[in-house]
Amino acid sequence: MNIPFLDLKAQYQTIRQQVLRSVEQVLESCEFILGPNVSAFEQEIAKYLGVKHAIGVGNGTDALVLILDALGIGPGDEVITTPYTFFATAECVSRLGAKPVFVDIDPTTLTIDPKKLKQAITTRTKAVIPVHIFGRAAEMSAIMDIANRHGLFVVEDACQSMGAEIEGKKLGTFGNAGAFSFFPTKNLGAYGDGGLVVTDDDELAERVRMLRAHGSKVKYHNELIGYNSRLDEMQAAVLRVKLRYLNEWNSRRRQIALEYNKLLKDLPLQLPDPGDKGEHVFHLYTILTDNREELRVYLKSRGVETGVYYPTPLHLQPAYADLGYRKGDFPVSESACERNLSLPMYPELTDEQIHYVAQAVRVFFEERGA
Structure with missing residues (x-):
């Protein structure tokens, strides 16, 4: 698939x-x-x-x-x-x-x-x-x-x-x-x-x-x-x-995210916090993992496209070298940049596709004894 x-x-x-x-x-x-x-x-x-x-x-x-x-x-x-x-x-x-x-950012939100x-x-x-x-x-x-x-x-x-x-x-x-x-x-x-x-x-x-x-x-x-x-x-x-369709589409995004969270909950991942008061509309469904690059390559081999948002924090961008920031100044942001991986997320995703993606992630970790 x-x-x-x-x-x-x-x-x-x-x-x-x-x-x-x-x-x-x-x-x-x-x-x-x-x-x-x-x-x-x-x-x-x-x-x-x-x-x-x-x-x-x-x-x-x-x-x-x-x-x-x-x-x-x-x-x-x-x-x-x-x-x-x-x-x-x-x-x-x-x-x-x-x-x-x-x-720096909050490690949960x-x-x-x-x-x-x-x-x-x-x-x-x-x-x-x-x-x-x-x-x-x-x-x-x-x-x-x-x-x-x-x-x-x-x-x-x-x-x-x-x-x-x-x-x-x-x-x-x-x-x-x-x-x-x-x-x-x-x-x-x-x-x-x-x-x-x-x-x-x-x-x-x-x-x-x-x-x-x-x-x-x-x-x-x-x-x-x-x-x-x-x-x-x-x-x-x-x-x-x-x-006219925005609320419907956002509702579906939340449903998809909750299903992802349920299917991935016991894996060595940090899953996105949906909040409990409608705080999240899941423009992206982004997980954090220490195995980002390996997992990304594995999912691609299974036909699943992913994204990285964002690979480099702004304080380490060449354009901001003159501000004098160094690696280690904002450790939570730096960790998020090194570990983030976004899975497919759009309202038209089917339940079958969601389960396929989640199962591929699960198999990746199971094969590594996680």
């Missing part, structure tokens, strides 16, 4: 006619930039997330950059985040001339450790970017408490966690603003690039809207030095179709 790591074609077949109809309507209208689908999607996703403002932008990276820029983050400022994330989380800080400061966050705050710290990694919620109550006591902005990197919630609130809505990605592989993915900024702050929302369109409210009248970062009308049309 051959099981892909991700099968976007399977999902497309379930919504094909609706997508084609929506795309055709865009083509017939010839309204391609900030048209009615973008406006409608912004309203629909704002209602879904329970926020006042949802602003479609070019991609998830731009969402982070625009938020930080709108908050006035720049040279001389420090922004605290985790080294166990995609490069863009810190890249956006550097792009604005500020300095990313890293804090793999999100930023609030207990270590306080130690990294200095007089130059202006913001914190918690990352809801793989769809798992960071400890937002503790993070917000620390940020409020120190007067820090909180910008949630929710690019992998669309639809997850804790305490009755969707992730991305706890801080000053949240950033989402609609990269095609995401739980709510477009058929190209796309991103979203969400906030309840009217002034911040206005600045982000201006920044995404060259710093202007009115065409040819530029009040700020901005960007060209707008959600595409075609992508908005696709996302409007997909949004």
